[in-house]
Amino acid sequence: MTAARVVLAVGDDVSTDVIYPGRYMATVLPAETPQYAFADNAPFNALLQAGKVSAGSMVVAGKNFGCGSSREQAVSTLKGHELVVVARSYARIFLQNAINLGLKVVAAPEIEASEGDEVEIGQDEVTNRRTGRRFRVEPLPAARQAIIDAGGLIAYTRKRLLESAGRR
Amino acid sequence: MGMTVVEKILARASGKRAVAAGDVVEPAVDLAMSHENAALVINQFLEVFQGTGLEPRLWDPSRIAIIFDHRVPAESPKTATNQKKVRAFVAANGITKFHDIRGDRGGICHQVLPENGYVRPGQVVVGTDSHTTSHGALGAFAFGIGATEMASVWALGHAVNVEVPATIKVTVSGALAPQVFAKDLILFLVGTLGAAGASFRVLEFHGAAIQRMPTSGRLTLCNMSVEAGATAGIVPADAETLRYLREEAGVGNAVAPVQPDPDAAYARTVEVDASGLEPQVACPHTVDNVRPVSKVAGTRVDQIVIGSCTNGRLDDLAVAARILKGKKVAPHTRMLVFPASGRIYQQALAAGYVADLMRAGAVVMNAGCGPCLGVHEGALGDGEVALSTTNRNFKGRMGNPASEVYLCSPAVAAASAVGGVITDPREGGLQ
DSSP: OOEEEEEEEOOSOOBHHHHSOGGGTTOOOTTTGGGGTTTTSHHHHHHHHTTOSOTTOEEEEOSSBTBSOOOTHHHHHHHTTTOEEEESOBOHHHHHHHHHHTOOEEEOTTOOOOTTOEEEEOSSEEEETTTOOEEEOBOOOGGGHHHHHHTSHHHHHHHHHHHHHHHO | OBOOHHHHHHHHHTTOSOOOTTOEEOOBOSEEEEOTTHHHHHHHHHHHHTTSSOOOOOSOGGGEEEEOOTTSSOSSHHHHHHHHHHHHHHHHHTOOEEEOSOTTTOBOHHHHHHHTTOOOTTOEEEESSGGGGGGGGGTOEEEEOOHHHHHHHHHHSBOSSEEOOEEEEEEEESOOOTTOOHHHHHHHHHHHHOTTTTTTEEEEEESHHHHTSOHHHHHHHHHGGGGGTOSEEEOOOOHHHHHHHHHTSOOOSOOOOOOOOTTBOOSEEEEEEGGGOOOEEEOTTOTTOEEEHHHHTTOBOSEEEEEHHHHOSHHHHHHHHHHHTTOOOOTTOEEEEEOSBHHHHHHHHHTTHHHHHHHHTOEEOOSSSGGGGTSSSOOOOTTOEEEESSSOOOTTTTSOTTSEEEEOOHHHHHHHHHHTBOOOTTSTTOO
């Protein structure tokens, strides 16, 4: 099992205004949003922009990650850098958007990790290699698995559309 | 076991006799709303059809609403080009519930939808905006979704794999005191429940204080339900809902209100006595950091904002105008007012509210969302403090992470303008 390096650790109630500030919302295309990830956190944004954060790196967060606005840019901006998010819990719309766009998100209600830690993600638990502590993983709502299995909502809707076209 | 209002709505929309919290359903959508982010919805919608051999086709253009409000008039060539692209799509696809940048029928989506009678009790409403919860004020189940999910709705006509949310019953007894409003009630509730206290749940509102509350106040209440994490807020439709639809939204045909069953199953019940409530203020940088106004009175403010989808309605402007008529905004404070729609702006002009506010020193802007989320006008300087009737005070929300935002009712905002410090509107001389 490979471990991911925690490149950003944040607290509870991190809003989509922090992940992707509103003033960049005129930029909508997933190909263009990654440049504004955590734009108001200048040092972290600079690391991302310089390509110094490898794919699969981890953001660790507290409760209610992604609260606030429904802006999908808050997901596509993280997805563009191939970041993985492990949070204690998520706000509903952010979680749904993450599943729809295929951003890897894990809910671990007791997760504790700091920047620089190596964290392993398993099926039922995540392990912080530095502290040796293991944290249980809460399964995502079962209803959402079909979308993940299809490879995201675009592919899932395409499949459903073709099924209903076939029935007509 | 009986059903809650939202369970009944979802059962009807999914063609089932009954549903319960946790069931997975695919409800037909009655109304699908987007704003400028329709540009992204269009992009995702066209992608759905790629490689299918099918012509991209909207399931029902008459059920799609598009309202430009976030950046109006366009603040940049990029926005203007997005808006141009959306206009072309609207024209090509026969979308009639389209509200462009206009003084007659334009405005903020969460006011344009109700005032045009697009939202009815019992409907399923989705919107690519988190404050779509507003429309629960009319007894509809209304919730926010992302742009890709909206593209899926545009193609299929229903939401996919929706878990029926559990419901929290909120009963508000008593009567709100003078100078205490729906905004104070919802700030108090968000403070009590916490920013995630109603996550994946519906807030269903009941009680004497709700029955007495006009639809404008119910829109404020349901609007900010999402700030407690709620999927939706909902006020079961009643006589006031029917009055609003008839008198203010031009809906003449019969509507069928949906009521909860007496034995409906609730995840939790919350009881509030409105009579004891004082004006509330949400302090930086989370909406649940709520304190009574008396605890923060005297805090100096650089900018006051009255308006938005939360508090830009005629009642809100009337309260502010009544307090500020014949007075002056403090010299060190800027005051911005942005009505929720062109229609409300015109009503406020006719009633003299705009003149009262302007004579006091306020700048009355066009209807739009801009300052609330820091995308268009009203930016704050480093270290500055805003007192605003909008809905969020997250770090950087108004465009500058080095500023602070306090949230309050229009009465607190207007009363505070006079001295340029946070002020209790119940203080002598202001009522």
